Amino acid sequence: MANPFAGQVEIVIDGRPYALKLTLGALAGLEQSLGNASLVDLVKRFEEGRFSAGDILSLLVAGLEGGGHDLRAEDLARAEISGGPLGAARIAAQLLARSFALPEGQG
Template sequence: MANSHRGEIAASIGGEVRTLCLTLGALAELEERLGAGDLAGLAERFGAGKVSARDLTAIIGAGLRGGGNNVTDDELAQMSVEGGLRGAAEIAARLLRATFGEVG
């Protein structure tokens, strides 16, 4: 069960309800993978509202691993997400809000 006090969310991915969390390690992974440089770069990138499918995979994948799920981004890309692309975007948005809070 997801603990919101620790920045965790629950989401249905690959037919299972999974816990996702952007831990410090997961955030470091995102910085490197997306070439953001630092946390401010990540927040700026996601705050702009322009997110690619690659970004969604990176955010959700890092969140899955931060939540204790042993899932690669390639495996995630083959999984179904409840609600399709819109559902994936909502999962990423919820995860970012749980980590950074509401922006602006």
């Protein structure tokens, strides 16, 4: 079960639940996978609804890595994600928001 207070988000892949989290190492890997774009660019794309399937996949893979899971992009691309593509987009957006938001009363 994912702990939202620790920045975790739950995803169900092929019927199995996983806790996703963006750790510093996972964020560094995500930055590398984005190429010329920055994390700020990624956040803006999600805020503006201009994100791509590649953005979603990269975020989910980084979250899986940060959560201690060894699923790769190739595995995730072939997997059944609960909620389908729209569910995956919602989970990716939640993960991004939880990773960069201060807990209630901390800002």
